[in-house]
Amino acid sequence: MTRKNTKFVPAKSSAKDTREGIDAIIRIVRRFGWSYEEWRYVSKRVLAKTDIHPERTGRKLPRVLTAAEFTRFYEAIDKAKDPQHALMLRMLFYTGCRVSELCRIQVTDVDLDACKVRISQGKGSKDRYVLFSKGFATALRTFVKSRPHHRYLFQSRKNTKFGVRQVQYIVGRYARQADVTATPHTFRHQMITHLSRHSGLADAELQVLTGHARRDTLAVYQHVALDAALEAKYHQAMKALDL
Secondary structure, eight states: OOOOOOOOOOOOOOHHHHHHHHHHHHHHHHHHTOOHHHHHHHHHHHHHHSOOOOOOOOOOOOOOOOHHHHHHHHHHHHHHTOHHHHHHHHHHHHHOOOHHHHHHOBGGGEETTTTEEEEEEETTTEEEEEEOOHHHHHHHHHHHHTOTTOSBSSBOTTSSBOOHHHHHHHHHHHHHHHTOOOOHHHHHHHHHHHHHHHTOOOHHHHHHHHTOSOGGGGHHHHHHHOOHHHHHHHHHHHTTOOO
């Protein structure tokens, strides 16, 4: 008996069938603990075999704090006099790392002399280096020396690494005290926006630091930052109007 090759022809499905199919895939991913790359591979195969097309959505600009809000947030942290919180939440801004990446940083990942941190297995299971300022390195060196038994750079009272939700809670608490709206990811947006405006780095260079999979993703930050010269030209042109 010979086996004939058959071509898979996807049947038209209802919204309910599609939802149930997606839920089944999610359960499989969770059960087997697939990596990001494995999930991407399966997603592409599913899309190629079905008529499911993601709905196109409009581009949303990332929310960043104003200069006054940014200052108030860190002033609220400093008033609490918790050195670990002060350094941890400054690390979020200086490096632009994701909160899950921040939680996994070990002391051995930090090069205090070169002012850089190795991010191991970041989004997409990729390793990269991120930088922090030389001024910040002094405070960080003192902090590391005062905690010689730490495995992770920042550890909870139980001497374990912080969880993502713990950091989210900490940021939310200080945000309420400062009367601002912020999450850990706000400071990733804040850092990229700041560098887009002030550093002169090309998108390819920013991509290396931020770990974005696609360079065109960074284009949105150009709209948030707005060039200072562009703003000056706009205000000069509007001075003649009297509305």
